[in-house]
Amino acid sequence: MSHAAIEAANAQALQRLFAARPFWTGVRPARELLPQLAEGTVLHAGPPLSWEATCGPLRGALEGALQYEGWAADAASARALLEAGQITLRPCHSVGAVGPMTGVVTPRMPLLVVENREYGNRAYAPLNEGLGRVLRFGANDASVLARLRWLQDVAAPALDAALQRAGGLDLRVLMAQALLMGDELHQRNVAASALVLRALLPHLVRVTPAPEPLAAVVDFLSGNEQFFLNLAMAAAKATLDPAAGIPGCTLVTAMARNGTEFGIRLSALGERWFTAPAPMPQGLYFPGYSAADANPDLGDSAIVETLGLGAFAMAASPAVARFVGLGSFAEARRVTEAMLDITVARSPHFLLPTLDGQGVPTGIDVRKVVETGITPWINTGIAHRQAGIGQIGAGVVQAPLACFVQALEAFAAIWEEEG
Amino acid sequence: MSHAAIEAANAQALQRLFAARPFWTGVRPARELLPQLAEGTVLHAGPPLSWEATCGPLRGALEGALQYEGWAADAASARALLEAGQITLRPCHSVGAVGPMTGVVTPRMPLLVVENREYGNRAYAPLNEGLGRVLRFGANDASVLARLRWLQDVAAPALDAALQRAGGLDLRVLMAQALLMGDELHQRNVAASALVLRALLPHLVRVTPAPEPLAAVVDFLSGNEQFFLNLAMAAAKATLDPAAGIPGCTLVTAMARNGTEFGIRLSALGERWFTAPAPMPQGLYFPGYSAADANPDLGDSAIVETLGLGAFAMAASPAVARFVGLGSFAEARRVTEAMLDITVARSPHFLLPTLDGQGVPTGIDVRKVVETGITPWINTGIAHRQAGIGQIGAGVVQAPLACFVQALEAFAAIWEEEG
Numbered sequence: 001m002s003h004a005a006i007e008a009a010n011a012q013a014l015q016r017l018f019a020a021r022p023f024w025t026g027v028r029p030a031r032e033l034l035p036q037l038a039e040g041t042v043l044h045a046g047p048p049l050s051w052e053a054t055c056g057p058l059r060g061a062l063e064g065a066l067q068y069e070g071w072a073a074d075a076a077s078a079r080a081l082l083e084a085g086q087i088t089l090r091p092c093h094s095v096g097a098v099g100p101m102t103g104v105v106t107p108r109m110p111l112l113v114v115e116n117r118e119y120g121n122r123a124y125a126p127l128n129e130g131l132g133r134v135l136r137f138g139a140n141d142a143s144v145l146a147r148l149r150w151l152q153d154v155a156a157p158a159l160d161a162a163l164q165r166a167g168g169l170d171l172r173v174l175m176a177q178a179l180l181m182g183d184e185l186h187q188r189n190v191a192a193s194a195l196v197l198r199a200l201l202p203h204l205v206r207v208t209p210a211p212e213p214l215a216a217v218v219d220f221l222s223g224n225e226q227f228f229l230n231l232a233m234a235a236a237k238a239t240l241d242p243a244a245g246i247p248g249c250t251l252v253t254a255m256a257r258n259g260t261e262f263g264i265r266l267s268a269l270g271e272r273w274f275t276a277p278a279p280m281p282q283g284l285y286f287p288g289y290s291a292a293d294a295n296p297d298l299g300d301s302a303i304v305e306t307l308g309l310g311a312f313a314m315a316a317s318p319a320v321a322r323f324v325g326l327g328s329f330a331e332a333r334r335v336t337e338a339m340l341d342i343t344v345a346r347s348p349h350f351l352l353p354t355l356d357g358q359g360v361p362t363g364i365d366v367r368k369v370v371e372t373g374i375t376p377w378i379n380t381g382i383a384h385r386q387a388g389i390g391q392i393g394a395g396v397v398q399a400p401l402a403c404f405v406q407a408l409e410a411f412a413a414i415w416e417e418e419g
Numbered sequence: 420m421s422h423a424a425i426e427a428a429n430a431q432a433l434q435r436l437f438a439a440r441p442f443w444t445g446v447r448p449a450r451e452l453l454p455q456l457a458e459g460t461v462l463h464a465g466p467p468l469s470w471e472a473t474c475g476p477l478r479g480a481l482e483g484a485l486q487y488e489g490w491a492a493d494a495a496s497a498r499a500l501l502e503a504g505q506i507t508l509r510p511c512h513s514v515g516a517v518g519p520m521t522g523v524v525t526p527r528m529p530l531l532v533v534e535n536r537e538y539g540n541r542a543y544a545p546l547n548e549g550l551g552r553v554l555r556f557g558a559n560d561a562s563v564l565a566r567l568r569w570l571q572d573v574a575a576p577a578l579d580a581a582l583q584r585a586g587g588l589d590l591r592v593l594m595a596q597a598l599l600m601g602d603e604l605h606q607r608n609v610a611a612s613a614l615v616l617r618a619l620l621p622h623l624v625r626v627t628p629a630p631e632p633l634a635a636v637v638d639f640l641s642g643n644e645q646f647f648l649n650l651a652m653a654a655a656k657a658t659l660d661p662a663a664g665i666p667g668c669t670l671v672t673a674m675a676r677n678g679t680e681f682g683i684r685l686s687a688l689g690e691r692w693f694t695a696p697a698p699m700p701q702g703l704y705f706p707g708y709s710a711a712d713a714n715p716d717l718g719d720s721a722i723v724e725t726l727g728l729g730a731f732a733m734a735a736s737p738a739v740a741r742f743v744g745l746g747s748f749a750e751a752r753r754v755t756e757a758m759l760d761i762t763v764a765r766s767p768h769f770l771l772p773t774l775d776g777q778g779v780p781t782g783i784d785v786r787k788v789v790e791t792g793i794t795p796w797i798n799t800g801i802a803h804r805q806a807g808i809g810q811i812g813a814g815v816v817q818a819p820l821a822c823f824v825q826a827l828e829a830f831a832a833i834w835e836e837e838g
Contacts, residue, residue, distance in 0.1 A: 180738050181600040181610050182772065191600050194613035198641040201620070205637050210629030218624050222617040318772040319599050328775050353601060353737040354773050356747050 001248050001415040009248035013267055014345050014363050016242045017307070021117040022235035023168035024196075027160040029152075031107035033124060036095050038107070040071070041088040045103025045300040046258025047273040048091050051082050055259030057138025057295050060387030061102035062087070064140025068148050069106045075140065075388075093254055094271070096241070097124040098233045098300035101136035101383055102259070109148065110156030114171065114234035116242065123237035125230040127151050127159075130223065131391070136299075137383045139390035150216075158217045162203040169199055171235040172349055175309070178228070179360075180353050184317035185232040186301060186310030187324060187379040187394055192228035197221045233300060236307040245270045248415060250408075251344070252364040255306050255376065255399060259298035259383070262400050266366055266407045268415065276402035281382050283325050283395015295385040297397045302378045308347055308362035311377035311396060312339045315352050316360075324379055324396045329354070335377050335396075336361065342368040342376065370408045375399040420667050420834040428667035432686055433764050433782050435661045436726070440536040441654035442587035443615075446579040448571075450526035452543060455514045457526070459490070460507040464522025464719040465677025466692040467510050470501050474678030476557025476714050479806030480521035481506070483559025487567050488525045494559065494807075512673055513690070515660070516543040517652045517719035520555035520802055521678070528567065529575030533590065533653035535661065542656035544649040546570050546578075549642065550810070555718075556802045558809035569635075577636045581622040588618055590654040591768055594728070597647070598779075599772050603736035604651040605720060605729030606743060606798040606813055611647035616640045652719060655726040664689045667834060669827075670763070671783040674725050674795065674818060678717035678802070681819050685785055685826045687834065695821035700801050702744050702814015714804035716816045721797045727766055727781035730796035730815060731758045734771050735779075743798055743815045748773070754796050754815075755780065761787040761795065789827045794818040 072078035111124040133139040181191030249267035263273040278296035321332030339361040346359030382393040491497035530543040552558040600610030668686035697715035733754040740751030758780040765778030801812040
């Protein structure tokens with residue numbers, strides 16, 4: 001395949017990325033949206049893996065999820081079902097979804113629906129549970145399950161009704177605005193969460209019975225500064241999906257981790273995963289924890305970096321730079337600038353106020369990654385490596401080079417013979 | 420007075436500025452809070468002035484205010500009352516209040532109450548009306564008066580009830596957070612307005628009847644990105660007041676404009692004003708308007724610059740820098756850095772994320788202003804110079820040097836003989 005043909009394919013992918021118009025349009029039970037999510041099937045983050053290969057936090061989340069669904073009465077019987085192969089594990093990405101950290105989704109869980117109004121495709125993500133003891137980090141006690149049931153029974157119907165009245169919310173506009181307000185839309189979603197609350201509120205107060213459950217839903221939304229993360233992920237997925245499957249295109253369309261392996265997808269190679277062992281994040285730990293307790297990198301949230309947000313937009317978010325262990329604004333800027341070396345364009349929508357409105361680096365080209373040896377930076381939460389504990393810190397990680405090398409080799413093997 | 424005695428006085432003033440804890444504690448009718456605000460009395464922004472000296476937008480606001488109070492049936496009869504000297508004009512600052520632009524406050528208008536919990540003093544500001552045709556910019560038609568009545572009858576009681584349930588809101592914390600989110604708290608209050616909405620909401624939904632008036636109050640709050648400005652002004656006033664009246668202190672404790680004159684107060688010289696003609700702002704105009712339509716600089720909002728926010732914090736807010744006609748982040752940074760030359764400290768609370776967390780320049784020293792010839796920068800709205808029209812743009816202005824020179828001369832005349 002000629003250089004010019006690859007450039008044309010990449011230009012077409014970029015055009016689709018930049019034309020995307022992701023709207024948050026609903027919150028519906030997963031089983032209603034995804035026929036693939038039959039009883040006994042559970043979604044997880046990252047590339048596919050067997051039960052035997054699962055990491056501690058994913059096991060913790062799976063044990064909790066089986067109890068939440070009523071498939072098991074306790075953690076031990078959940079574990080027995082999983083060990084007996086009675087549960088089907090599928091990647092979120094295989095059904096158009098993305099989930100942060102363990103990414104566990106079961107049929108009764110509500111999913112955020114994001115529709116790309118330019119192309120008509122949809123992407124899904126679970127509701128962000130908040131901080132503290134949460135399923136996505138592998139915690140699974142009674143408080144975790146009670147919150148999941150409240151999200152299902154109370155929050156999801158209220159949010160869905162508000163969205164129907166609103167006619168959907170334009171996420172690209174909200175995300176662009178949040179970048180001007182110090183969010184990088186991975187580790188920090190303070191502004192975006194406040195803006196989406198502000199946008200939804202006039203509708204929420206008109207369709208939700210008051211004082212309850214309105215007050216409880218308002219408490220949940222106003223108390224969760226990471227609420228928007230899952231919307232940013234679904235928006236990124238809905239934006240990137242139309243750029244997948246373009247013949248000859250060398251752009252990366254997904255990066256995701258299951259806590260054991262780190263995987264990427266290449267546009268030209270469709271849904272095929274290229275994987276390498278998940279790296280260990282570097283970061284800051286909550287009191288009482290250290291790197292020795294950390295699980296390897298985990299979650300579908302790297303979809304936001306795949307679009308040029310998160311660590312790619314670190315210059316937007318000096319506060320995050322410090323939080324993830326970078327000392328100065330200059331260092332934050334260097335992370336963003338390094339990502340320019342492995343991408344093909346700057347976003348015309350997502351602008352960096354501290355860099356005079358230049359766009360975030362967008363369109364990771366596997367050829368540039370392999371040529372430079374520079375791999376994508378990713379901002380991330382850090383889970384305890386044992387089941388049932390939860391978040392212990394936050395930090396940064398660099399994607400492993402090996403999966404990019406494999407992907408480029410596979411690309412070359414297919415496209416050179418057709419060139 | 421010795422140099423050391425002045426430094427000690429300034430250090431004491433700074434200590435009071437930095438110890439201040441301004442909380443939003445209520446919204447009450449002005450006449451309930453201010454016994455000085457008798458029937459027939461109207462407050463205005465800036466230093467004192469006679470009816471004859473008033474500018475166009477202040478005349479427009481006064482004509483509207485008299486109709487709002489029921490003291491006049493129409494603009495013509497309002498004008499007649501004013502011309503006949505039947506109305507007493509007083510500066511907001513003379514009663515512990517601050518008002519943006521024309522700053523007009525009458526007895527029935529609700530005022531935000533901000534209490535400095537460290538020193539027990541209070542400051543007041545009217546509710547921000549939103550954008551478009553509003554009294555503070557000199558508009559006075561039926562829609563302007565109807566909104567003022569709605570604020571009085573509906574919004575103010577709802578907000579006050581929510582605040583009582585909340586036990587007050589810590590404004591210093593909200594303002595510090597907003598600076599990390601691209602606000603400079605004068606021209607841009609997007610983040611602060613969203614954060615205060617988020618903080619008040621759990622209380623608001625529990626004390627306000629639903630669906631109405633809750634829905635209308637939520638619409639007002641979520642639709643007004645400058646809602647927080649008036650809170651920032653009252654917080655700045657409540658913070659600065661305890662630093663006023665310190666013998667030997669050369670710090671500026673107020674800057675305010677009435678559209679005709681620009682005035683400052685010096686700590687050592689208490690409530691005395693030093694004035695010079697109000698300068699013309701430089702900025703961007705709404706379509707159809709130009710500098711020829713602009714009124715000279717107007718409003719008490721420069722109280723936020725007096726505390727080190729607004730233009731002093733321009734580096735926090737690259738988006739504002741462009742809006743007010745500065746081209747780049749580097750230029751925004753230069754405005755903040757220039758203000759370091761005329762201030763004595765950096766705030767330990769209000770930090771600039773783009774400058775690696777350094778504090779905003781705080782404590783304008785009249786000696787430094789006169790020595791360097793550099794005067795404070797101020798971000799500002801621009802009003803049409805005729806009564807009844809309203810806002811036509813936004814921009815920046817530099818305070819006139821003459822009032823600082825007068826203040827320093829007066830300081831020297833008093834304190835040198837006691838030295």
